[in-house]
Amino acid sequence: MEFGPCGGVRPDGQCEMRSGACIFAEVVPWSGIVPATRPVRAPLVLTDFSATPFDRNDIAATAAVLAPGCDAVLVGEHQNKPDFPPTLMGSLLVDAGVTPWITLSCRDRNRVVLEQELRGLHSIGVETVLCVTGDGRGYDVRPDVTQTFDLDGPRLVSLAASVGTIAAVPETPTAPPVSARPDRLVEKQRAGASLAVLNHVPFPKMIADFMAAAVSAGVSIPVIAAVAVFTDSVSAAVLQGLPGLELDESVTERVLGAADPVAAGIAAAVDEARALLSIDGVAGVNVSGLASASGGRLGAEIKAEVGRLIRAEAS
Numbered sequence: 001m002e003f004g005p006c007g008g009v010r011p012d013g014q015c016e017m018r019s020g021a022c023i024f025a026e027v028v029p030w031s032g033i034v035p036a037t038r039p040v041r042a043p044l045v046l047t048d049f050s051a052t053p054f055d056r057n058d059i060a061a062t063a064a065v066l067a068p069g070c071d072a073v074l075v076g077e078h079q080n081k082p083d084f085p086p087t088l089m090g091s092l093l094v095d096a097g098v099t100p101w102i103t104l105s106c107r108d109r110n111r112v113v114l115e116q117e118l119r120g121l122h123s124i125g126v127e128t129v130l131c132v133t134g135d136g137r138g139y140d141v142r143p144d145v146t147q148t149f150d151l152d153g154p155r156l157v158s159l160a161a162s163v164g165t166i167a168a169v170p171e172t173p174t175a176p177p178v179s180a181r182p183d184r185l186v187e188k189q190r191a192g193a194s195l196a197v198l199n200h201v202p203f204p205k206m207i208a209d210f211m212a213a214a215v216s217a218g219v220s221i222p223v224i225a226a227v228a229v230f231t232d233s234v235s236a237a238v239l240q241g242l243p244g245l246e247l248d249e250s251v252t253e254r255v256l257g258a259a260d261p262v263a264a265g266i267a268a269a270v271d272e273a274r275a276l277l278s279i280d281g282v283a284g285v286n287v288s289g290l291a292s293a294s295g296g297r298l299g300a301e302i303k304a305e306v307g308r309l310i311r312a313e314a315s
Contacts, residue, residue, distance in 0.1 A: 003028045003154040003187065005180075006133055007172035007199065017136045022176070027183045030154055030190040035161045040194045042222035042283035043071030044314055045307040046101065049093070050076070050296050053083040056092060058296070063096035065300040069307030072099040074130065074197070074286060079107065079137045087120035100126055101168060104156065105134025111150040111159070118163050128166040130197065131156040154191040161192030168195040173210040174246060175199075182214035189221050197286055200226045200239060202248045204275040211281040222283035225276040227310075229303055230255065231265035234293035262302060265291070269306045274313065285310065 004024035008016040015022050047070035052058040066073055075089055083089060086102045093100040102121055104114060121129060133153040137145065151159065153169060160167040169188040173181050185196055196219075201207055207225050214223070228247055230236040236252055239245055251268050258264035273285045287306050291299035 001133060001149070001152040003030060003152055003191075005175075005177070005184070006153070007170055007175050008135060009175045009177075011174075011176065013176045026177075027180045027187060030187040032155070032158050032191060033162075034190050035158075035192045037220070038161070038166065038194045040166055040222065042195055042224055043099075044284045045070045045287060045310050046072050046074050046197070046224055046284060047287040047303050047307055048076065048289065049073035049098075049100070050290070050299065052296065053081060059089075059092050060096045062296060062300045063093055063098045065297065066304050066307070067096075067098050069304035069311065070098070070287065071284075072101050072128070074101045074288075075103055077103040077105050077132075077134070079135055080141045086117045087124065087126075090121050090126040091124050094125060101128045101130055102126055103130040103132060104160075105132045106149050106151045106153070106156055107134030107137060107147050108145075109150075110148050114151065114156060115159060115163070118160055118165055122163055122165050128168055128195065129160050130168045130170065131160055131193075132170055154188055157188060157191040157193050161194075166194045167192050168197055169193040170197050170199060172199040172245075173206055174201050179213075182210060182217045182219065185214055186218045189219060193221060195222050195224065197224045198226055200228050200245045200247065200288065202246045204272065204279065207276060207282065208279045211279055215281055219281075223281055224284040224286050225279070225282045226286045226288045227269050227273045227276065227306070229265060229269045229287055229289040229291045229306055231262045231291060231302060232256070232293050235290040235299070238290045239288070262292070266302060266306055266309070270309045270313075273306070273310045277310075277314070 009022045051062040157167040171185045255264045291302040
């Protein structure tokens with residue numbers, strides 16, 4: 001990694017990949033080409049997409065459930081859950097009637113393959129790609145598979161922008177060095193990012209503080225804030241399983257202790273979305289998470305209902 005720090009720095013400042021502190025004491029300034037700003041409009045509701053891997057029918061069915069409640073779907077990339085190649089996944093989702101945002105990570109693809117996927121996605125009309133360095137592969141996850149990391153997130157952003165793709169980037173407001181995270185987003189913007197998606201934080205005020213600092217530092221791209229959707233202990237745990245991701249403990253207890261956790265989880269997510277959308281600079285929300293441990297279809301139905309209610313309030 002050349003342009004750090006990444007978003008996975010642990011709360012105590014330790015590296016998520018090895019023993020010891022993060023080596024990036026300061027944000028590394030972008031030193032490559034600074035492309036012209038590309039104005040884009042953020043979706044009001046961007047919803048996490050999850051379906052049975054390598055199952056065309058389930059992909060189409062899940063997309064049909066989500067479509068009425070969102071403006072676009074965000075397809076993640078997970079080290080322990082391989083799926084169809086990005087261009088094929090993008091094509092299947094376009095055919096299913098949703099607008100896909102495809103995540104490309106640098107963990108499992110070298111620069112040539114990343115460029116192939118970017119050009120392939122562009123050729124089928126997928127306009128937006130979330131460019132991430134990628135979580136390092138766990139020591140116990142496919143130990144027979146090597147990791148690539150030819151590029152890091154900002155350099156992938158630059159590559160995406162150079163082929164005409166709208167590059168979206170993640171940022172983690174709660175990851176150390178917290179005070180430098182707005183500057184980190186500025187450098188991703190300078191690399192060519194047109195949109196940003198923030199990771200979960202426990203309280204909306206943390207996003208308000210981050211946005212005020214980010215705008216002051218020079219961030220001008222649309223920012224999407226994450227809304228946590230959970231209705232049971234498993235779906236809550238998934239949202240807290242990665243460095244830098246946190247939930248409000250009081251909300252978690254209220255949802256999990258409710259007589260109807262599904263209704264309570266939906267209400268809590270809509271409340272969080274309402275608070276986030278009232279913050280200056282927040283252009284949309286990412287309805288995010290597993291939502292339910294009772295299967296992907298039910299999770300999709302819950303997220304679709306959250307998205308529908310958010311859109312109804314905004315209309």
